Amino acid sequence: MKHLILGAVSALALTATGAMAQDYPSKEIAGIIQWGAGGSTDTVMRAVTPHAEEVLGGTVVMQNITGGVGAIALNQVAAGDADGYTLLMGAENPLLYKVMGLGQKDYSDFVPVNVLARGTPILVAGKDAPFDDYAGMLAYIKENPGELRFGSTGPGGLPSVVTAMINAVEGEQDVIFVPYDGDGPALTALQGGAIDVMPAVLGAAIEGIKAGAMKPLVVFEEEPVEALPDVPTALAANAGYDKYLPWGPFFGIFVKAGTPDDAVAKLTAAYKEAAEQPEFLDLMKNRGFTSLNLSGAEAQTFLDGWQSTTAWLMQDAGLTKSSPEEFGIAKPAE
Amino acid sequence: MDALSAFFTVFTDLKLLSLVALGTFAGVYIGAIPGLSVTMAVSILISFTFSWDVHPAIALMIGIFMGGVYGGSRTAILLNIPGAPSAIATAMDGYPMAQRGEAGTAIGITTVMSFFGGFIGIIVLALAAPSVSQFALTFQPRDYMLLAILGILLVGSLSGESLVKGIFSGAFGILIGMVGMDPLTFTGRFTYDLPLMQSGISFIAVMIGMFGVSEALAQLHHLDTPAIKQKITRIVPSFGTIKKYLPLSLQTSTIGVIIGALPGTGGDIAALMAYDHAKRVTRKPSRPFGKGAIEGLVAPETANNAAVGGAFIPMMTLGIPGDAVTAIMIGALFIHGLNPGPMLMVEQPDMFWFIVGSLVVANFFMLIFGLTGIKLFTKVVEMPRAVLIPMIMLLSIVGAYATNNSITDVYWMLAFGVLGYFMRSYGYPLGPVILGVILSRLLDDNWRRAIISEREDLGRFFHGIVTSPLSLILFLAVIFIFFSQTPLWTRLKARLLPARNEEAR
Numbered sequence: 001m002k003h004l005i006l007g008a009v010s011a012l013a014l015t016a017t018g019a020m021a022q023d024y025p026s027k028e029i030a031g032i033i034q035w036g037a038g039g040s041t042d043t044v045m046r047a048v049t050p051h052a053e054e055v056l057g058g059t060v061v062m063q064n065i066t067g068g069v070g071a072i073a074l075n076q077v078a079a080g081d082a083d084g085y086t087l088l089m090g091a092e093n094p095l096l097y098k099v100m101g102l103g104q105k106d107y108s109d110f111v112p113v114n115v116l117a118r119g120t121p122i123l124v125a126g127k128d129a130p131f132d133d134y135a136g137m138l139a140y141i142k143e144n145p146g147e148l149r150f151g152s153t154g155p156g157g158l159p160s161v162v163t164a165m166i167n168a169v170e171g172e173q174d175v176i177f178v179p180y181d182g183d184g185p186a187l188t189a190l191q192g193g194a195i196d197v198m199p200a201v202l203g204a205a206i207e208g209i210k211a212g213a214m215k216p217l218v219v220f221e222e223e224p225v226e227a228l229p230d231v232p233t234a235l236a237a238n239a240g241y242d243k244y245l246p247w248g249p250f251f252g253i254f255v256k257a258g259t260p261d262d263a264v265a266k267l268t269a270a271y272k273e274a275a276e277q278p279e280f281l282d283l284m285k286n287r288g289f290t291s292l293n294l295s296g297a298e299a300q301t302f303l304d305g306w307q308s309t310t311a312w313l314m315q316d317a318g319l320t321k322s323s324p325e326e327f328g329i330a331k332p333a334e
Numbered sequence: 335m336d337a338l339s340a341f342f343t344v345f346t347d348l349k350l351l352s353l354v355a356l357g358t359f360a361g362v363y364i365g366a367i368p369g370l371s372v373t374m375a376v377s378i379l380i381s382f383t384f385s386w387d388v389h390p391a392i393a394l395m396i397g398i399f400m401g402g403v404y405g406g407s408r409t410a411i412l413l414n415i416p417g418a419p420s421a422i423a424t425a426m427d428g429y430p431m432a433q434r435g436e437a438g439t440a441i442g443i444t445t446v447m448s449f450f451g452g453f454i455g456i457i458v459l460a461l462a463a464p465s466v467s468q469f470a471l472t473f474q475p476r477d478y479m480l481l482a483i484l485g486i487l488l489v490g491s492l493s494g495e496s497l498v499k500g501i502f503s504g505a506f507g508i509l510i511g512m513v514g515m516d517p518l519t520f521t522g523r524f525t526y527d528l529p530l531m532q533s534g535i536s537f538i539a540v541m542i543g544m545f546g547v548s549e550a551l552a553q554l555h556h557l558d559t560p561a562i563k564q565k566i567t568r569i570v571p572s573f574g575t576i577k578k579y580l581p582l583s584l585q586t587s588t589i590g591v592i593i594g595a596l597p598g599t600g601g602d603i604a605a606l607m608a609y610d611h612a613k614r615v616t617r618k619p620s621r622p623f624g625k626g627a628i629e630g631l632v633a634p635e636t637a638n639n640a641a642v643g644g645a646f647i648p649m650m651t652l653g654i655p656g657d658a659v660t661a662i663m664i665g666a667l668f669i670h671g672l673n674p675g676p677m678l679m680v681e682q683p684d685m686f687w688f689i690v691g692s693l694v695v696a697n698f699f700m701l702i703f704g705l706t707g708i709k710l711f712t713k714v715v716e717m718p719r720a721v722l723i724p725m726i727m728l729l730s731i732v733g734a735y736a737t738n739n740s741i742t743d744v745y746w747m748l749a750f751g752v753l754g755y756f757m758r759s760y761g762y763p764l765g766p767v768i769l770g771v772i773l774s775r776l777l778d779d780n781w782r783r784a785i786i787s788e789r790e791d792l793g794r795f796f797h798g799i800v801t802s803p804l805s806l807i808l809f810l811a812v813i814f815i816f817f818s819q820t821p822l823w824t825r826l827k828a829r830l831l832p833a834r835n836e837e838a839r
Contacts (some may be wrong), residue, residue, distance in 0.1 A: 046669065067515075178783050178786050180783070208675060
């Protein structure tokens with residue numbers, strides 16, 4: 001008797017889940033954005049999602065859950081059900097949580113739906129800086145050790161990675177790091193003369209560069225970028241950068257590992273199509289982002305490669321709390 | 335000529351006009367409910383208006399912004415619960431007025447003065463945006479630090495009877511603000527390795543708890559006293575009244591525009607600074623401050639609405655947000671294919687004039703919606719307490735949850751509510767706690783930025799202060815305001831200015 005009831009219940013449960021997967025999405029989907037309203041991640045997610053909703057035939061309600069460099073949002077989604085009704089909309093930061101001691105979970109607990117785009121790092125200087133190019137900056141640092149003020153956004157942020165790259169390629173630079181909440185406030189400080197140089201993402205700096213409010217020194221790309229064709233690349237300045245490029249912050253959409261394949265497939269298809277919309281592509285181009293639109297195995301390879309390069313770069317710069325080896329993050333191939 | 339037609343776009347297009355009206359109306363009510371914030375409403379609107387043209391989307395957002403900043407004063411006056419951080423100072427004199435049965439007058443003055451402040455902000459935005467933003471950019475970390483110290487000194491104004499208890503409250507607020515991941519190095523501070531402390535204590539939760547729940551608990555003492563009947567004979571203040579407060583409101587609006595234009599400071603700090611300024615310059619207030627002084631309403635309300643225009647100044651001229659709401663609007667402009675930045679004014683001046691026009695229209699609608707429906711609103715205060723108290727509790731819980739969709743915030747809110755009740759009972763003022771929380775980060779971050787920039791050398795730091803005119807003025811202001819609160823100054827003043835002192839008595 002007991003067995004019969006149990007059997008009936010589990011059969012019922014099976015049909016129920018079966019039906020749910022078939023009808024996906026049968027209810028509202030929650031999109032948890034790791035970063036605050038108005039930031040790059042927020043803008044990108046709010047721009048791409050309406051297109052995906054159309055394909056999906058459902059609604060995605062987005063909310064910003066901030067704090068702990070995005071870890072609060074990530075942990076919340078990881079603690080929820082793997083039913084495809086909660087999406088994590090995030091940036092690159094979680095891939096460094098483990099080595100930076102910021103959390104025990106990262107994207108390896110998730111399945112990538114889409115890695116939408118990648119940003120280009122650029123080094124910009126204030127318009128009154130006593131040098132005009134990358135070589136000039138290095139010479140200035142050599143002549144005035146400990147004087148030049150770099151903006152930073154805390155360990156694991158883009159400036160810390162770019163600075164680690166510069167130190168790895170050019171040797172240790174003696175400069176001051178002035179911490180800011182993000183590249184927006186730091187670029188404001190750059191224009192006010194509170195800092196001299198800022199490693200930023202191209203999209204955040206481009207309007208200021210066009211207006212002459214800041215000087216571009218070098219873009220961290222292999223080829224010159226379309227938006228600023230005259231700015232030299234890091235690779236042209238020093239071939240040593242070859243080892244690390246292309247590198248950049250990225251935006252991606254994830255679901256918890258264990259989500260039914262059907263839901264993952266539907267979400268993947270929806271976001272893939274959404275990320276091909278000309279309006280979205282224009283927006284990405286205007287903000288200086290390189291569209292990637294990666295999903296499935298391609299996305300996973302991208303994430304693994306990114307994590308390996310960056311985690312080991314931070315490790316070699318002595319900025320990590322634990323070695324990438326402890327978490328099984330492979331050393332990048334030489 | 336193009337500028338003029340762009341400016342009048344909103345006035346001539348019925349659809350845009352009604353969108354601004356709708357936004358302003360919604361804003362007043364969103365602003366009035368503690369925890370439902372303008373920031374939240376505008377970010378939801380980004381997805382909602384995604385497929386719209388840029389003009390209607392921006393028009394709606396501007397309406398919500400303007401209405402919401404004003405709306406915070408409603409609940410501050412009627413229930414002693416500021417609907418938004420920028421209305422904290424409004425509660426200090428507005429609620430005592432409501433308790434005297436003058437809620438109608440208080441709302442009337444608040445509305446007209448918000449309108450006035452809003453206009454000053456818009457005028458400065460329209461006429462002097464580039465020079466104001468250049469000035470705002472010259473603020474270095476050490477200047478922000480000095481500004482924060484100046485803010486901390488407001489404790490004297492917000493303390494009421496005991497300065498010592500005020501200082502204690504302020505210091506407690508600073509401590510609350512420190513909890514969580516240190517934003518500059520990502521090291522946990524006062525977290526005791528508890529996950530719930532890791533992301534810090536939400537300042538909105540503290541505010542709602544301290545003002546909302548503690549008010550509801552305090553009201554339990556008066557269950558059997560009948561509600562105060564409100565006189566609503568004269569809502570629109572007379573021209574004479576407005577004229578009387580004109581000089582003060584001009585000064586406080588200026589404070590509002592400048593603080594609003596500075597990236598990183600907004601209407602909340604502006605309103606508190608303006609309140610302090612009013613207390614300092616008003617020799618004969620209509621009633622003592624804290625007991626229902628009209629000046630105590632005029633100052634914060636002009637300042638926080640002037641800060642709206644102020645916040646648009648760096649946004650329009652440099653693409654730098656002046657506060658949290660303009661930060662989201664920059665995102666909205668991006669999504670709609672514009673490139674906010676220093677070139678926006680050059681390449682698309684129409685957008686600038688369209689925004690100025692929308693602000694003007696929103697300001698007028700705010701006046702209209704503010705002055706109508708007051709009768710209904712004041713009924714809230716006349717409600718039986720058995721209805722009112724559960725309603726306050728409900729709003730507080732919803733508000734605390736809605737800010738970050740976090741149940742932890744609700745627990746924090748309730749804990750601070752109980753704590754606030756006991757602080758109130760023992761005469762510890764709550765205003766300074768909130769002041770401390772608001773200024774904690776500003777002070778902490780900028781002090782560290784300033785000293786790191788000077789290679790951690792105090793000598794270089796002070797050399798920087800003395801050689802920069804702006805820093806020097808702020809530094810002298812800090813010293814003067816600090817000194818003016820000591821008994822030494824009172825004695826000195828009594829000896830030097832006996833006649834004037836006599837008159838003030």
